Amino acid sequence: MSERPYHHGNLRTALLAEAERTVRERGAQDLSLRELARAVGVSHGAPRRHFPDRQALLDALAEAGFERLGGELRAAADGAGEDFQPRLRAIAAAYVRFATRDAALLELMFAGKHHEQSGALHEAADQAFAVMLGLIEQGQQDGILESGEPERVGLVLFATIQGIAALITGGMVQPEQLDELVGDAIDRFLGGSRAALESRAAAAAR
């Protein structure tokens, strides 16, 4: 009967894995500590040793989510060569892919940043966004994006990507339109930058 020893061995990891599964399939609201414990085969009080309360588990989930997101964004960037535009499109696609596949998790990640940062969570989030910021800086150095604080320039782009993901998970757009929409958004973003650059150049030449 493959009796489990008294100590599970890596309960924390097992709980997080099972929790992530549940969140993906049924949302964060349906996540029950007791059900989780049953699924992993421990008593209902065991999770408490690793997560003081339900919120602590959710925070840990969010942190793991940021780490995974950061990894996927980095992988997308690395796999797209050196040029700015392909990198931009690859990263945007990777973000939207994550956001649509793990919509509930992303929601959790955003919600977690709302109340106090647990430090580690904030750290993980920054790591993930560092990829975006690096991309913006490259665009500026290449002269494709106007200069200024990368945060400010990048925020609009990020907001757009995030908004597209929200439209999909909200059911207002069919997933088939995803690529087209992201493409449109990026073209428009670059077009807007080009317009900004040209008007700036025109002013300088005057």
Next chain:
Amino acid sequence: MSERPYHHGNLRTALLAEAERTVRERGAQDLSLRELARAVGVSHGAPRRHFPDRQALLDALAEAGFERLGGELRAAADGAGEDFQPRLRAIAAAYVRFATRDAALLELMFAGKHHEQSGALHEAADQAFAVMLGLIEQGQQDGILESGEPERVGLVLFATIQGIAALITGGMVQPEQLDELVGDAIDRFLGGSRAALESRAAAAAR
């Protein structure tokens, strides 16, 4: 002691009002039917007569939210004169204002569209978005936006606005940056449209 008669009179309305308050202050997760009943002064079973289950209450809240959102968008549009750009900026500002003031409610409204539409909910949502679509059509007639299905042209704009709201409610941007960010986004949107129009015009002249 101002004894309430056996029948409340307008329990449904009272419950919705109190629920909206709670959602705004503490989020939808903290919304408890029993607590709601206590706050309104009825027994814990009473709400069931008006909302079969918790989700039904949430759906009704979402529907009311769409109606209010639609009203605020229309009011913003009407108060901004006839020209396209001021109307665009006014509507965007109104949307972001709603989205930040009632973040939890908006989340509910989006989540509700995920599972089956309750008909009335869908109706209310369409009414709200009709304002956006009308705006896009005006922009196209004025030659400021490229032609095409209003939905497709407007979606990127809507996604951006929605994304900015998400950044704010997610705590990744300070509320003070809101106006600046929305302004940036609109300038960029219009710039992108101008670029699209010009390249189209150039192609036509060739």
Next chain:
DNA sequence: GCAACAATGTAGACTATGACAACAATGATG
């Protein structure tokens, strides 16, 4: 080795919630 201690898991209790059913009071209708 082993005794003390920390870490981890178990079992039971308590309170709150959502959902349901049986019953009571009121309002509407013929």
Next chain:
DNA sequence: CATCATTGTTGTCATAGTCTACATTGTTGC
């Protein structure tokens, strides 16, 4: 005014989160 539908009330049940007391196992210093 008798009947029926509407709307509230009360009690019950299963489940959840949290807390406390206790049991088992791992670790560490002697």
